[in-house]
Structure formats: structure tokens, C-alpha cells
Amino acid sequence: MRPLRPAASVGPVLGAVLCGVLAAAGAAAPGAATSTGEPDTGVDVDLRVVSYNMHTGIGADGALDLDRTAATLERLDADVIGLQEVDQHWSARSEWRDQARELADRLRMRVYFAPIYDLEPAAPDQPRRRYGLALLTSLDLPMVDTENHEITRLSTQSGSDPVPAPAPGFPEVVVRAGGAPVHVYATHLDYRADPAVRALQVDDTLSILSEDGPEAQQVLLGDLNAPPAAPELAPLWQRLTDAWRVAGSGAGRTYPAAAPTKRIDYVAVSPDISVRSAHVVDTQASDHRPVVADLVVRRGR
Numbered sequence: 001m002r003p004l005r006p007a008a009s010v011g012p013v014l015g016a017v018l019c020g021v022l023a024a025a026g027a028a029a030p031g032a033a034t035s036t037g038e039p040d041t042g043v044d045v046d047l048r049v050v051s052y053n054m055h056t057g058i059g060a061d062g063a064l065d066l067d068r069t070a071a072t073l074e075r076l077d078a079d080v081i082g083l084q085e086v087d088q089h090w091s092a093r094s095e096w097r098d099q100a101r102e103l104a105d106r107l108r109m110r111v112y113f114a115p116i117y118d119l120e121p122a123a124p125d126q127p128r129r130r131y132g133l134a135l136l137t138s139l140d141l142p143m144v145d146t147e148n149h150e151i152t153r154l155s156t157q158s159g160s161d162p163v164p165a166p167a168p169g170f171p172e173v174v175v176r177a178g179g180a181p182v183h184v185y186a187t188h189l190d191y192r193a194d195p196a197v198r199a200l201q202v203d204d205t206l207s208i209l210s211e212d213g214p215e216a217q218q219v220l221l222g223d224l225n226a227p228p229a230a231p232e233l234a235p236l237w238q239r240l241t242d243a244w245r246v247a248g249s250g251a252g253r254t255y256p257a258a259a260p261t262k263r264i265d266y267v268a269v270s271p272d273i274s275v276r277s278a279h280v281v282d283t284q285a286s287d288h289r290p291v292v293a294d295l296v297v298r299r300g301r
Helices: 012-025 066-078 099-107 196-208 231-237 243-247
Strands: 030-033 039-041 044-053 080-088 109-119 129-138 142-151 166-178 180-188 217-223 265-269 274-280 291-298
Touching: 039 066, 044 180, 044 217, 044 231, 044 243, 044 265, 080 099, 080 109, 080 180, 099 109, 099 129, 099 291, 109 142, 109 196, 129 166, 129 243, 166 196, 180 291, 196 217, 196 231, 217 291, 243 265, 243 274, 243 291, 265 291
Parallel strands: 044 080, 180 217
Antiparallel strands: 030 039, 044 291, 080 129, 109 129, 109 166, 142 166, 166 180, 217 265, 274 291
């Protein structure tokens, strides 16, 4: 993993020395502009984040290859990764493996797995069958809190006529970046054409985000299953900034991976986190392509 580093124009060593001098003097160095264009104070920290619907390790070619998934993520050199469609001893489709743990071990990262479904094992003495999302964080980022929140869902495991109901699978991890708490969330919104459940999920998301307080630094990584201009996403953009709209390059389309026509995968940030760049990675290790964003978070808040 890349070590955390001051996001100033000076080099890493000089930046670290400057941080110590300013801290001892009780002064604050000028920081980078935020995504709203306002100047910051304190010394900022770079953070590379990734949102990736990994499709349980099954690529656009229909082949299961978790090594390919791991190699794709390893090349991105991320500090935080939000994964959707992750199996944990779920079924034969993923060889009954604990995908979140295997990827974390391969990437030398911490992991928090948040199941949407948590079912009885397929056979006695076997692990429980779980499917959900995962957040992976660099060892350089202390993980100080975790929670698997509930949002409204239409279950795919409860028969042919499910009803909207609260269900888990909206993980939050609080990490410390240069001493500053950053709340990172991963999400996967409803895939159906009818936007009604997604609208409820956005309302739930905003309610959960509000619990962090108005000054919290927040990052949302997710497959929202809707384009940026979708009406059901409009309330979300009143609180968070779509990183692509700030600093994206190219069309930003992520699905389907072989020839993307839709932008449905996102990195979104609270207004006091600035966005240096955002791009989509050309890979077919899943049916989606990953979104990568280089962010700057305010340190020492």
C-alpha cells in the first residue's frame, strides 16, 4: 500500500517535517481547495478510493477467477476499496470461498464484511452462507469503528413476491487519515427498473449519513443502479458530491464491462473532501468496471 502522505506541493519528507513544526507551533498550514472551492486549513492527506462491483469474481467472460479480481485491485494501489456482490461461503458459483478474506489477505489490507443475507450452512459443520458487501482499508489507516446498517430492500431470498423491508448490507467503516476520522460507506442499491425501492434506499442512506453530524467527512462507494440524473438520486446529490462530476476523465461508463453504456457506479464525497481526479479502469474481471478517485481529506479535525 502507498503510505499516507501530506497533500501539499512540498515533497513527502519536507511535508512531514512541516507538519511537525506547525503542530508544535499551534499553527495551521494552508490546505488544498475543497470540492466547493473554499480554502481549507491544516495539512491535508491524500486518499485513493475504489468502488467495484466484483460480481462474485465472475468476469465478463463468465469465468470465475478471484485471482484476476485480486490482480485488478492490486494494480489500483488503493487506500480504501468498497466491494459489492461478495460471497462468503455462499455457493458453488464461488467455490464456497470467503472472498472478502481472501482478497484482503492478497492485498494486505484490513476487511469488514457486511452481509445482506446470512443463511444456514449448506451442510452440517460448514460455515454459514453469506452474501453482501465489503470494505477493505490500508494497514496505514486505523479502523476505529464499523457497523452494518439496515436500509430498505426487496429480498431475493424470500419467495417470488417480496415486500420492502429493512435489511442489512450497508457497511460503514470509520478510519483515521492523518488523525482525522473519515466515515466510509459501501452500498448496492436495488437493480429493478421501478425506482421506488431505490428512492426509499436513498432516504435511508441520507438518514444514516446525518447521524455522523454536519461536519463529518464522508465517502460513499457504490453501485447505485441508476444514472446520475435519475430523479431518485437527486436528494443524494444535495448532501454529497459525485466525484466524477468534479474531476472525472472520459465518459465514466462502468456497465457492462465489455462495452460500457451506463454510468451506475460511483464515488461520492461530503463537501469538505476535495477530489483530485476520477477515472474508470478498463478491465473485464467483472461485469462492471471499477471507479477510482484520488481524494484529499482534511487532517486533524
